[in-house]
Amino acid sequence: MTDHLQKRVGILLEALPYIKQFSGKTVVIKYGGSAMQSSELKEGFATDVALLKYVGMNPVIVHGGGPDISSYMERLSMEVRFIQGLRVTDEATMELAKMVLVGKVNKEVVALINQHGVPAVGLGGDDGRLILAEKRTVTDEAGNEIDIGRVGRIIDINTEVLASLGQDFIPVVASVGADAEGLSYNINADEVAASLAVALRGEKAIFLTDVEGLYANIDDPGSLVSQCTLADAEEMMVSGAVSQGMIPKLRAVSRALAGGVHSAHIIDGRVPHAVLLEVFTKEGIGTKIE
DSSP: HHHHHHHHHHHHHHHHHHHHHHHEEEEEEHHHGGGGGGHHHHHHHHHHHHHHHHOEEEEEEEOOOOOHHHHHHHTTTOOOOOEEEOOOOOOHHHHHHHHIIIIIIIHHHHHHHHHHHHOOEEHHHHHHOOEEEEEEEEOOSSSOEOOBBEEEEEEOOHHHHHTOOOTOOEEESSSEEEOOOOOOOOOOOOHHHHHHHHHHHHEEEEEESSSEEESSSTTTTEEEESOOHHHHHHHHHHHHHHOGGGHHHHHHHHHHHHTTEEEEEETTSSSSSSSHHHHHHOOOOOEOOO
């Protein structure tokens, strides 16, 4: 019994210096992947976020909801199309995406966090013009422009909206924005998380994924990189050492660190309490990039 209690004390002592170091600091967490699908992982994530708040940190949550959007589109016999990894978003798709992201997923995340006694507030990027966006286009191999509809690129973040909530609330932000005319746009959630972390002068940007982290060789499961520099990560991206699916996250990491965020973390959201393990333990999990 005593040994068991001593282990608990040891865990608290290990966490103490990190609690002191990060108290009062802002941490932006991109929530997605399997962590949004499993009831157990959802509950664990909400617990982690509440604990961060209780020990004095200021977590800000950003989420997407791609699988839910696709599921509802299929139910309504709407065509699901992606070009260069971006969802083709016509008027009808944008309307449905807002319904799913802002009306369903966002409120589910808010409710989970609220159950732990910490008040959370859900926001879309067009609330209070939090995320000002413009239309994004892509080009094919021949250099021809492709219209992918209401897909946005972030121009500006209005941090006054979040400041007006006060320090007691945890903002939960859905990855949509609006342009100067009020047209809504679907925006990549990793991009939103990185831009918010920069605008809020965040200490950390944490990206939950469905892999253990960044690998030096995508064909070697034993090549997990626990820590590296931004230059290392960018070199791996250019050389093709990382998977295509990891590239958008590394671009978001690059945006965050170049904008002054102290560190970015790519962690496995399939691991229960992954956020706490990364923030409050010496070993951490996943990949830390500085």
